[in-house]
Amino acid sequence: MAEAAAVAHDDHHYTSTGLNSWKVGFWTFIGSECLFFGTLLSTYMVYKGAALQGPYPGDVFDIPLTTVSTFVLLMSSLAMVLALDGVQRANKKLTLFWLGVVIVFGAIFLGFQYYEFNHFVHEGLTLQQSVFGSTFFVLTGFHGAHVTVGVIWMISLFVMALRGKLPPEKALNVEIAGLYWHFVDIVWIVIFVLVYLIP
Amino acid sequence: MSVTTAPTPATSPETHHEATGLWSWITTVDHKRIGIMYFVTSLFFLGVGGIEALIIRLQLFSPENQLISAQLYNQLFTMHGTTMIFLVAMPQAVAFFNYIVPLQIGARDVAFPRLNALSYWIYLFGAIYLNVSWFVGAAPNTSWVGYANLTSTQFSPGLNVDFWVLGLSILGVSSIMGGVNFITTIINLRAPGMKLMRMPLFTWMTFVTSFLLVTALPVIAVALILLAFDRFFATNFFVASAGGDPVLWQHLFWIFGHPEVYILVLPAFGVISDVIPAFSRKPLFGYPVVVYAGVLIGFIGWGVWSHHMFTSGLGPIADSFFVASTMIIAIPTGVKIFNWMATMWGGALRFTTAMMFAVGLVALFTVGGLSGIMHSSAPVDLQQHDSYFVVAHFHYVIVGGILLGMFSGVYYWFPKVTGRLLSEKLGKLHFWTTIIGFNLTFFPMHFSGMYGMPRRTWTYQAELNVEIYNQLSTVGAFFLGASTLLLLWNIWKSLKSGEKAGHNPWGAPTLEWSIPSPPHHYNFPELPEVRSREPLWHDDEKAAIEAVTLKEPVTEPEMPNPSFWPIIVALGTTVTWALVMTGKWWAPLLGLAFTAVGIYGWAFEDPFKKKAAH
Numbered sequence: 001m002a003e004a005a006a007v008a009h010d011d012h013h014y015t016s017t018g019l020n021s022w023k024v025g026f027w028t029f030i031g032s033e034c035l036f037f038g039t040l041l042s043t044y045m046v047y048k049g050a051a052l053q054g055p056y057p058g059d060v061f062d063i064p065l066t067t068v069s070t071f072v073l074l075m076s077s078l079a080m081v082l083a084l085d086g087v088q089r090a091n092k093k094l095t096l097f098w099l100g101v102v103i104v105f106g107a108i109f110l111g112f113q114y115y116e117f118n119h120f121v122h123e124g125l126t127l128q129q130s131v132f133g134s135t136f137f138v139l140t141g142f143h144g145a146h147v148t149v150g151v152i153w154m155i156s157l158f159v160m161a162l163r164g165k166l167p168p169e170k171a172l173n174v175e176i177a178g179l180y181w182h183f184v185d186i187v188w189i190v191i192f193v194l195v196y197l198i199p
Numbered sequence: 200m201s202v203t204t205a206p207t208p209a210t211s212p213e214t215h216h217e218a219t220g221l222w223s224w225i226t227t228v229d230h231k232r233i234g235i236m237y238f239v240t241s242l243f244f245l246g247v248g249g250i251e252a253l254i255i256r257l258q259l260f261s262p263e264n265q266l267i268s269a270q271l272y273n274q275l276f277t278m279h280g281t282t283m284i285f286l287v288a289m290p291q292a293v294a295f296f297n298y299i300v301p302l303q304i305g306a307r308d309v310a311f312p313r314l315n316a317l318s319y320w321i322y323l324f325g326a327i328y329l330n331v332s333w334f335v336g337a338a339p340n341t342s343w344v345g346y347a348n349l350t351s352t353q354f355s356p357g358l359n360v361d362f363w364v365l366g367l368s369i370l371g372v373s374s375i376m377g378g379v380n381f382i383t384t385i386i387n388l389r390a391p392g393m394k395l396m397r398m399p400l401f402t403w404m405t406f407v408t409s410f411l412l413v414t415a416l417p418v419i420a421v422a423l424i425l426l427a428f429d430r431f432f433a434t435n436f437f438v439a440s441a442g443g444d445p446v447l448w449q450h451l452f453w454i455f456g457h458p459e460v461y462i463l464v465l466p467a468f469g470v471i472s473d474v475i476p477a478f479s480r481k482p483l484f485g486y487p488v489v490v491y492a493g494v495l496i497g498f499i500g501w502g503v504w505s506h507h508m509f510t511s512g513l514g515p516i517a518d519s520f521f522v523a524s525t526m527i528i529a530i531p532t533g534v535k536i537f538n539w540m541a542t543m544w545g546g547a548l549r550f551t552t553a554m555m556f557a558v559g560l561v562a563l564f565t566v567g568g569l570s571g572i573m574h575s576s577a578p579v580d581l582q583q584h585d586s587y588f589v590v591a592h593f594h595y596v597i598v599g600g601i602l603l604g605m606f607s608g609v610y611y612w613f614p615k616v617t618g619r620l621l622s623e624k625l626g627k628l629h630f631w632t633t634i635i636g637f638n639l640t641f642f643p644m645h646f647s648g649m650y651g652m653p654r655r656t657w658t659y660q661a662e663l664n665v666e667i668y669n670q671l672s673t674v675g676a677f678f679l680g681a682s683t684l685l686l687l688w689n690i691w692k693s694l695k696s697g698e699k700a701g702h703n704p705w706g707a708p709t710l711e712w713s714i715p716s717p718p719h720h721y722n723f724p725e726l727p728e729v730r731s732r733e734p735l736w737h738d739d740e741k742a743a744i745e746a747v748t749l750k751e752p753v754t755e756p757e758m759p760n761p762s763f764w765p766i767i768v769a770l771g772t773t774v775t776w777a778l779v780m781t782g783k784w785w786a787p788l789l790g791l792a793f794t795a796v797g798i799y800g801w802a803f804e805d806p807f808k809k810k811a812a813h
Contacts, residue, residue: 014726015387015388016386016387016388016389016390016391016393017386017387019386019387021310021311021383021387021388024310024382024383024386024387025310025311025379025380025382025383028378028379028382028383028413029375029379029413031413031414032375032378032379032413032414032416032417033417035413035414035415035417035418036417036420036421039417039418039421039422039451039454040421043421043425043436043447043451046444046447047442047443047444047447050442050443050444051442052441052442127428127432127433127434128432128433128434128435130435130441130442131435131436131441131442131443133434133435134428134434134435134436134443135436138424138425138428138434156799156802
């Protein structure tokens with residue numbers, strides 16, 4: 001009973017596992033997202049080589065260019081880790097700097113994607129051109145949309161940090177944003193390997 | 200069972216009453232109120248889907264009937280299936296998840312109360328959006344499975360499929376969020392001592408179902424997105440002439456669709472796994488086995504989808520695999536059936552209405568299960584595919600299984616929700632009329648199917664010799680419809696003048712029966728400590744728990760404030776999807792902007808902020 005009474009006292013924080021509910025919920029959501037991207041990727045793989053007219057993947061992909069944008073996105077994950085570290089140590093300068101890096105790198109990745117999409121359309125590969133066009137643009141487009149949401153989320157955190165509303169007690173906010181960001185990164189690694197690198 | 204040495208149930212706490220009025224329901228984040236809203240809404244759509252079924256039955260009453268047009272018939276059977284599955288069976292289960300699970304595990308609310316409200320509002324708006332199609336004369340008409348390439352703009356140029364593809368996408372969002380919420384709630388908000396293997400079976404099945412929701416719904420979401428792109432942006436996902444493959448739709452649909460079957464049925468299994476022990480006065484026979492069987496069904500349910508596609512020509516190797524996996528999944532289901540029977544064996548049985556519906560499920564679901572095993576065999580299925588035999592099969596599973604389970608839950612938990620008992624006399628009348636009406640409707644379909652009557656066909660020739668079976672089905676359907684009115688009458692009568700229930704009218708063993716009926720908005724003044732699977736069946740444990748759960752709290756536990764952001768975000772989400780219909784790529788962005796405002800308002804709202812009045 002004493003245990004129960006103590007629990008009732010502190011009920012906003014009590015959980016049966018000791019894990020924070022937001023974290024458990026967000027991991028569950030990420031699990032769900034895995035199935036979402038898994039299905040999109042499967043669709044791409046099922047239709048690999050099924051395009052009836054060009055341009056084909058080999059005609060349009062510029063692997064060195066995409067490698068650079070992939071590298072930038074991966075580095076943004078490192079910045080994300082350092083931003084969280086900054087928040088946990090209550091170091092506003094570090095927090096702002098690394099969050100800024102995440103935002104800029106995310107934006108650079110999106111810039112590359114914008115350039116790539118434009119370039120492909122010029123080469124004749126549109127959403128409607130072939131099943132390759134359809135599957136490629138929808139898959140990478142949904143990933144790009146996720147990155148965009150991530151960048152907006154990071155900008156929101158940046159503004160909060162700027163106003164001093166991101167004390168160490170709120171590090172969880174940044175940690176969960178980080179989970180999302182790393183997840184979106186990992187999805188890109190899978191896309192980069194399956195879509196770009198495998199001929 | 201010596202009745203209560205515990206303090207008398209608290210009636211009305213004098214401190215802060217829960218607010219009443221329409222606004223308080225719109226902004227509520229209380230899992231119990233959200234559960235009630237889910238229940239009432241799903242009951243309404245049960246009526247809608249039922250009326251659609253009755254018109255179908257009238258049309259099929261006689262051969263070459265001209266009562267309704269073939270076009271309208273297509274819309275009716277499509278909307279009947281879509282409504283019954285997405286707007287009735289799933290939300291009805293979610294209604295019970297909402298109301299019962301937090302009470303069963305000793306929690307004050309779900310893990311994310313506002314997200315819970317958002318799930319409900321999206322469900323409601325999505326359901327309304329889907330049914331608006333009737334008023335513009337373009338209800339979906341390509342059946343609830345919406346096979347490609349019938350759904351392409353070439354063969355379905357109207358708005359019908361647009362409503363379907365966008366409406367289901369909206370509803371999917373609601374289900375995924377519900378799944379996330381209940382997984383987190385069950386993992387994280389169990390009262391002290393409520394170990395996983397002490398959880399009531401209904402909570403366990405909610406847990407398994409939630410995992411299926413968060414994993415299966417994204418698959419159909421992608422399928423619907425691909426179809427939407429095909430329709431609105433002229434892509435080629437299911438266009439064979441451009442290299443697309445219509446069979447891919449079937450795979451994606453059924454990879455979702457078969458887990459969906461278990462999403463529908465596992466909650467009903469959960470309900471009766473609580474009801475049967477309560478009215479047998481025996482712990483559930485083989486509790487761990489029933490749990491593991493449920494989990495196993497959840498896993499194997501992912502490996503059987505192509506048994507819906509034996510006629511698509513997948514080849515003998517794929518067919519053989521899915522024949523085997525389908526036969527295997529009958530094993531854990533059979534295990535559950537035997538466990539329920541063994542629970543009743545030698546028990547002190549009380550045949551209340553709830554118990555009768557539970558036993559009805561065991562019997563009738565088994566009938567549906569047996570015909571299921573018949574067409575798990577590919578060669579047999581080739582004969583039965585798309586015939587009324589299959590219609591008979593899945594109605595035995597869905598009505599005989601799911602609906603009876605849900606009715607059992609209604610009679611069992613109604614006293615907890617309202618504080619009043621339903622009339623047993625009316626209840627038993629409801630039970631028997633349901634059983635008679637149900638069997639009269641669906642048993643003859645086995646025969647009309649065997650005689651070769653195809654599904655989803657507007658009418659039939661007299662030479663097919665199926666008129667008598669169809670007439671029996673039609674009479675039965677009206678009988679079944681009338682029997683459901685008995686339930687509504689019973690609820691109405693009981694709300695007005697039903698017998699007061701007390702906090703544990705059935706002498707049931709689980710935690711939800713340890714608190715007053717109806718519960719306070721904070722559920723538990725203090726969290727009880729659980730020491731066994733049947734806490735209220737052990738006198739010392741019961742006394743210790745009820746000393747905590749029935750007492751008047753010194754200070755009421757702090758509960759999250761009401762919030763209007765969920766309904767704003769739900770509105771934004773629905774509008775975003777609806778604007779896709781314009782075919783302009785920028786139009787949905789307007790809805791998205793509206794949603795974003797809602798999300799920011801939500802994120803920066805402190806749910807526990809003290810109001811100025813206090």
